[in-house]
Amino acid sequence: MKKEARLILRSGREKPVLKRHPWIFSGAVRDVEGDPGPGDTVLIVDQRGDFLAWGAYSPASQIRARIWSWEEDQEINVDFLRTRIQRSLAYRNQIGWRYPLRRLVHAESDGIPGLIADQYGDYLVLQLLSAGAEAWKGDIVHLLAGITGARGVYERSDVEVRKLEGLEPSQGVLLGQIPEEYLKIEDGGLSYWIDIRRGHKTGAYLDQRTNRLLVGQLCEGKSVLDCFCYTGGFSMQALRAGARAVTLVDESADALTLAERHLQANQLDQDNVELERGDVFNVLRKFRDRGRRFDVIILDPPKFAPTASLAQRAARGYKDINLLAFKLLNPGGMLATFSCSGGISREFFLRILSGAARDAEVNARIQLHMGQSADHSVNLSFPEGSYLKGFGIRVDEEV
Numbered sequence: 001m002k003k004e005a006r007l008i009l010r011s012g013r014e015k016p017v018l019k020r021h022p023w024i025f026s027g028a029v030r031d032v033e034g035d036p037g038p039g040d041t042v043l044i045v046d047q048r049g050d051f052l053a054w055g056a057y058s059p060a061s062q063i064r065a066r067i068w069s070w071e072e073d074q075e076i077n078v079d080f081l082r083t084r085i086q087r088s089l090a091y092r093n094q095i096g097w098r099y100p101l102r103r104l105v106h107a108e109s110d111g112i113p114g115l116i117a118d119q120y121g122d123y124l125v126l127q128l129l130s131a132g133a134e135a136w137k138g139d140i141v142h143l144l145a146g147i148t149g150a151r152g153v154y155e156r157s158d159v160e161v162r163k164l165e166g167l168e169p170s171q172g173v174l175l176g177q178i179p180e181e182y183l184k185i186e187d188g189g190l191s192y193w194i195d196i197r198r199g200h201k202t203g204a205y206l207d208q209r210t211n212r213l214l215v216g217q218l219c220e221g222k223s224v225l226d227c228f229c230y231t232g233g234f235s236m237q238a239l240r241a242g243a244r245a246v247t248l249v250d251e252s253a254d255a256l257t258l259a260e261r262h263l264q265a266n267q268l269d270q271d272n273v274e275l276e277r278g279d280v281f282n283v284l285r286k287f288r289d290r291g292r293r294f295d296v297i298i299l300d301p302p303k304f305a306p307t308a309s310l311a312q313r314a315a316r317g318y319k320d321i322n323l324l325a326f327k328l329l330n331p332g333g334m335l336a337t338f339s340c341s342g343g344i345s346r347e348f349f350l351r352i353l354s355g356a357a358r359d360a361e362v363n364a365r366i367q368l369h370m371g372q373s374a375d376h377s378v379n380l381s382f383p384e385g386s387y388l389k390g391f392g393i394r395v396d397e398e399v
Helices: 078-094 131-135 137-148 206-216 233-240 253-265 280-289 308-328 346-360
Strands: 006-009 023-025 029-033 041-045 051-057 063-069 101-106 115-120 123-128 152-157 170-176 183-187 190-194 223-227 245-250 273-277 294-299 329-339 364-371 389-395
Touching: 006 051, 041 063, 051 131, 078 101, 078 137, 101 137, 101 206, 115 137, 123 137, 131 137, 137 152, 137 170, 190 253, 206 233, 206 329, 206 364, 206 389, 223 233, 223 280, 223 308, 233 245, 233 253, 245 253, 245 280, 253 273, 280 308, 294 308, 308 329, 308 346, 329 364, 346 389
Parallel strands: 006 041, 123 152, 223 245, 223 294, 245 273, 294 329
Antiparallel strands: 006 029, 023 063, 041 051, 051 063, 101 115, 115 123, 152 170, 183 190, 329 389, 364 389
């Protein structure tokens, strides 16, 4: 590592750093001294040369450096990473998010920029999304395995965001052995099969665990439409709570097959379960045209806007799908709707929902405010870490 390299910031651009925001954008950099390579540790100073922070350099990214530490005497080395990982694990234990399913490291919010580490029983799945995390990959893998006692570590850095860092997608076994097929996990009285190698994200949507319980508890005796259902997490909780009927919709045949397997394995009542494969927008329009109605509708779509630059274009998709859902709700019904798009703020999402309710000509009110599970920690100096927005919206009964 070329620790002597320096990033000198423009006048006035040190303010976010002083407020402990971990990103240095390219426009804030006046000069680069030395010859740092991708992931190298650089000294970040203000225009006078006064110390601000240590960061990981990323010459290909608009985020030119991600801060490791604001302590001038801190050395960025294996001991530093070990301490950060141990602190992350201790936090999860403190808040009660223990084995077998949890996010162990949530990138910048845990002080390890660009590193996502999820635990599925005895196995870890990593995403390395920054040049700094990539540079320390070998040490990170061995530290995580040693601290957790994991039998295997798998990489799922097969995401587009890596290209913004000048990194190619990467996937494969990093340490030990990983099951070739599905991994079975017992959690909260339910059995799950997780596809570490091919499943969404790192294999499952761990960030929705709390919300699945919250929404499921409101489904007793209700007819439920679970859109973008993936492998049926929300549907399982709805049926477990006593839902009268559940319709699962997803584009993926493999996801629906696994959802059906989950329902069978957990001995959930399938007499009134319907699996519908297709594009959710088209399926909702078909249901509307056929006059179908539901008591609870769940919308958990993939990212429509990964960055703020795409927010306006994505807003139309979010409005259309929520407008359709409002039209399919029975009076007194509830829409549980989510956005995981980093480019869509909670306030903007709420404005989109307000417009959808208005166009659907329904009187609706917020019953639940939801976000990502607590193991997906959010540091107050890094609000960008809070990416999942969710609302439970109750439509008034007709009078």
